[in-house]
Amino acid sequence: MQTVICMKWGTRYGPEFVNRMWAAVQRNTARPTRLVCLTDDVTGIDAAVHCHPIPDINLPLDLINTPWRKLTLWQAPLADLSGDVLFLDLDLVITGSLDEMFDFEPGRYCVIENWTQMGQGNGNTSAFRFPVGKYTHIFNDLQDNPNDILSRYRIEQLYISREIDDMVFWPTLWCASFKHTLLPRWPMNFVKAPDLPAETRIVAFTGKPDQDEALRGEWPVKAAWKKLYKHVRPTPWIAEHW
Template sequence: MTQSQPNDPRQTVICLKWGDRYGPEYVNRMYRMVSRNTARPLRFVCFTDDPTGIGEGVEVKPMPPFDLPERMRFHPFRRMFLFQETLDDLTGPLLHLDLDLLVTGSIDPLFDHKPEARFVVAENWTQKGQGIGNMSVFRFNVGELTEVWDRFRPDPGAMMDLYRNSQTFVCRTLGEVAFFPGAWVLSFKHSLVPPWPLRFFQTPRLPEDAITVAFTGKPDIDEAARGEWPVRAAWKKLYKHVRPTPWIAEHWR
């Protein structure tokens, strides 16, 4: 397994996989999507509690031991370990990508955008103008955001009770964050699904400038590709609808 060296010219992309929500095929697809969408040397790292099935080319590292409240075992708050002073042997800028998103364009601009910023993130599509990022896509420098970890670690449960989610906690703790251009980082259902009632007749379109497309909540990537939007209450089918979207499969491979 390769290890980083001082002045390593590679761009480092990381993902996290724990529990059984996403299988190793999600990691392998993410690695292939990222590899196809960079013109630069790449280091791709997956922190996981189960490396089974993760393919060649992915550098696997263990998730830190679980010593948080049990309710955080599978909660996004668990990723706060990323903001410690050291992170295994990783250094420099890291680009974090959630496993439930598509990479549809070159990731290189995500490294180049606002290089002076400590934390660059997708602006949360449902909280525009509130200074909150959606942490499906974010970039940071290892060891430079330790105030997040220092505030979280003494009482993780209290932080979970105080903030609705981990991204609000991180952004409020940092106070000021930078955002990627909205045209680069999109939400499938908030950015691309046509408004009602056009969604019954029009297929979501992928803009040329898009770099990533996140699938938060429902539908999942595979469901959206098939034109399925699962709902618990039947009446929600009146507005939660998406047509089959072939371009998803073109990228998610």
């Protein structure tokens, strides 16, 4: 049984994001695969999704609802999980087979090479696979010395990248950033919709726009002047895969 895991807290991403992920996982795996969701609210989540409470973590209140909370995944025991599990953020679209992501470099921490820091050895934790219980120091050290770690690392994915010495990146074509690798460069983004390469398995929608917004061709911005360059055409392939 392959296990995909996600996390949902707060209100930005409703239960429909979990349910869409579950449907996409089923479409894009040929082997028995389950979806586990760690969440603070199970309301509206498909009964076939295995839900568990989000474990406690020692973080300042202003960081508890940030990606630092994902470090709860590095403790052991963790719900009923064991072996290699594939974590996926809710702000992504699965566009290809996930089975090879379970076969790639088994027993190691596999992660996206951060699109904005190529060649610097930094992972992006939108999609990563890890063996439960192997790297518990990631969680334990944060619990024992939160002030020290938070003073040295601005974001959690950089902390992980520096503390795991056998990290390996996914093949580059497998994981794409909607904004950083698929969106046509200005000014072509005003006239051309983003294409989806055939090799892509994961498309991450970090920041804005979210999946539904990009599908409609909307890019919410607070400052009006940013509309001069932040623009996306309606992107039909999102509806097919999301």
